[in-house]
Amino acid sequence: MPPCATPGGAARFGWDRRSMAPGSMRAPDGALVGWGVAIGAYKAATAAAVARLRLSAGGEVRLSVGGHEMGQGMRNAIAAVLQRRLGVGPAQMVLEIGSTGTTPQHLTAGSWGTATTVPAADAACEALLQALDTLPAGSSLMERLRAAGRPFLEVEVSRRAPGQPETVMGRLTNGLPAAAGPAYPDFVSFSHVAHFVEVRVEPATRRIRVPRVVSVADCGRVVSPRTAASQLRGGVVWGIGAALREVSEVDARHGGFLNADLAEYVMPVHADVGVIEVDFVDKPDPQLNGPGVKGLGEVAMVGVAPAIANAVHHATGRRPRTLPIRVEDLL
Structure with missing residues (x-):
């Protein structure tokens, strides 16, 4: 190193x-x-996660992911990812974490909060950018949506720890622990x-x-x-x-x-x-x-x-x- x-x-x-x-x-x-x-x-350690990201033509970016803000700064870390990948400011973001009405939730413990939510948010940004590449060119993300006549664009990604089988997503959706590490x-x-x-x-x-x-x-x-x-x-x-x-x-x-x-x-x-x-x-x-x-x-x-x-x-x-x-x- x-x-x-x-x-x-x-x-x-x-x-x-x-x-x-x-x-x-x-x-x-x-x-x-x-x-x-x-x-x-x-x-x-890291845990399985589902992230849902929606970009609206009005400029709002809404991310839903499993995690809990206990004062450690999880929202700040997620916001930093969205700002870096999508170029949007905090005023445009709506972060939904800890809500069972959005995406499957997982307990935040064992020092895996950032290592779980940040990669999931990053993967959701990548999926959104790839989806935007299929739309007409524009000066901004929102301009591309408006040019395509789309009120919003939404993507959903699932992410697992290295080596975790697909079946671990079933544990996540059923409210069971789905963490792995340090041995991969x-x-x-x-x-x-x-x-x-x-x-x-x-x-x-x-x-x-x-x-x-x-x-x-x-x-x-x-x-x-x-x-x-x-x-x-x-x-x-x-x-x-x-x-x-x-x-x-x-x-x-x-x-x-x-x-x-x-x-x-x-x-x-x-x-x-x-x-x-x-x-x-x-x-x-x-x-x-x-x-x-x-x-x-x-x-x-x-x-x-x-x-x-x-x-x-x-x-x-x-x-x-x-x-x-x-x-x-x-x-």
Whole structure:
């Protein structure tokens, strides 16, 4: 694979300035400084999908595809495909996702949302452009429709993961899971990430802070850079919570949870989160699908907690073996 166009995570973090010996780095205020790194991998899964695309002579582009917007930016990614392939702006688009009244729906989970909907949308655009080639020439897509006396043009495509049989579409239409990967007939595909973390440990109280993180992910082609960066930052925050804050305390006598509300279940807040720099390799994986996209949702968090644990060891010489890392583990 060609090298990343931007500086790698180690260079951005300044890893070459790391002193190897545990406890050998100090901040101006006397805090112990630790630098740690860890990598993560998560399956590059994808699911069967049906996409229906309609272009009206009035300029509206309506796409229906199976997927669910949970805040991860799926609509932005689909809109980016339509804008790139058809040259239409967001104001002309109507995106129907998560609606059982349009196309068969599939659960969005397991980091296969983008890898499922984006290739299906791309294939629908290609089918629409091929259908338009049979119409009279025009200065725009809508002009070609009007010249042909057509109020609209609609196409429907079905897409499966590599190696999935045609019968998987029956599972999709019956509301059953229809995902595949990371193992495909001819290859295996994963998303990858590397997290570089700095921690500061207060010498007396052993309080741990995370002032700086640099994370670089390989999730194939990045379709929507802004929402992808937001997902990666969010994954880092999740990892900070897993490493230093979050735990379900269980009553050993009765099996109940002792901190089953937000007042006692400790999560990272704004003051716990320092500077998080993110970047992407942004190289397509053409074996998985045409656009070369892979999942980012889960892999963003994988490796954050180990990187923090490694940084804590570098700062203190103590090797934490359980999560979350507590003050008493370092005393």
